[in-house]
Amino acid sequence: MPIYGDLGNKLVQHAKRTQNLAHLPPYQTELVRAVTREVRELDKDVASLLEPYQGSFDPSADQATACTLLVNHLSMRRNKRCLLAYHRTRTDKLEELVWSGADPLDLAGLQAGAVNDAAAADGGESSSLSPQEEDYFRQYGDLLAAYKGQWTDIDLTGSLEPPRDLFIDVRVLKDAGEIQTEYGAINLTKNSQFYVRQGDVERLIAQGYLQKLG
């Protein structure tokens, strides 16, 4: 029998580790389930301990039971905090991905970093997100799109670096096809270099097609 709180601790360790990772490690379905089960069992214990007293429990008369109840009570709440912390860390990470422009419809790209390509190709089960997290990812994407839509002239997800130059030198890392700018069309082929307006290519830099030089 594991010590109460042990599993919760594992969740927190997972969460802590996740904070420093670039990708999202697989969702700990089993662990979450086990911690939740522990909470239910503790709650059952509390109920059965209190049952004989019929609601007239006097802590000072039976201190041993009172202590057990207190420990159970605190353990349940601690487990809850662990679960909340674990899930919040992951949703924070998901939100970050949404802000950085990961396509909500293209979750495959998200998994590619976490598992190898062969596993990602199977889709579905190898996802590092729980089904609930996939829902959350989509819904947050919609929410952000709605908020962004009210600031169309600003491009809310644009660069947070203060703009210095209107035009910048970029090198093309991956073929990105032809883009339209107000100075005409540019064909972005790999390894070529351009002097372009930063606002026109910000998106492509964020997505890794272009590299800013200088």
Next chain:
Amino acid sequence: MDIDDILRDVDPTFHTIPQEKRDLQELTRTWIAERSAPELLPWPANGLFERINSNIKRQIEKVEEMTGDMDPKTNFALIVIQTELERYRYLVRSYLRARIAKIDKHTLHYLSTDELRARLSEMELAYATRHQALLHNHYLSSFLSSFPPNLQNLNDTSVGLNMIDTPDLESAVFIRLLKNAVVRGRGVDADDVFSARESDIVILRWADAKPLVAAGSAELV
């Protein structure tokens, strides 16, 4: 202090600074303050962002109009306008993002009282409410719904701990005095009261600086 300030001191009806310039000054100040303050500051209620937005829109239209004109003079003006436009956009974007970050961090706190809700713009309020609902829903479907009912709340205050996290109002900020004022600061060992002069820069707890900033005697830097 430049000549305009002096003239305005002498004659309060003196208004040479155009609205656009004052707006930019206010935007810059609001932006700096928002980024420095540990808690969310009130959304400017004087229509600042409506004006800024329509200015940005106007300039974008102007840029579109001027593009295609190959005259070098127009072209140079175009670059100046576009550079300015990018800077405006950056200020607004950075400001909005700083606010969203704070709102996301302490959503339940900012939604908890009317006084705090009033600090959010309408759009932010809609965003925060929806975001919180999404989160709660996510917790529920992931694990919370299989909890005993009395443990399903997200705002428990039992065991002497409030589940709702709040911003740290005691963290340090830098302020610049805009006029002579008495500054009260609480320290770890001792408190301090002294009279500061205009343009002095002071570091102190945000909770102590807040009244000065609210009264317009100081600004965050």
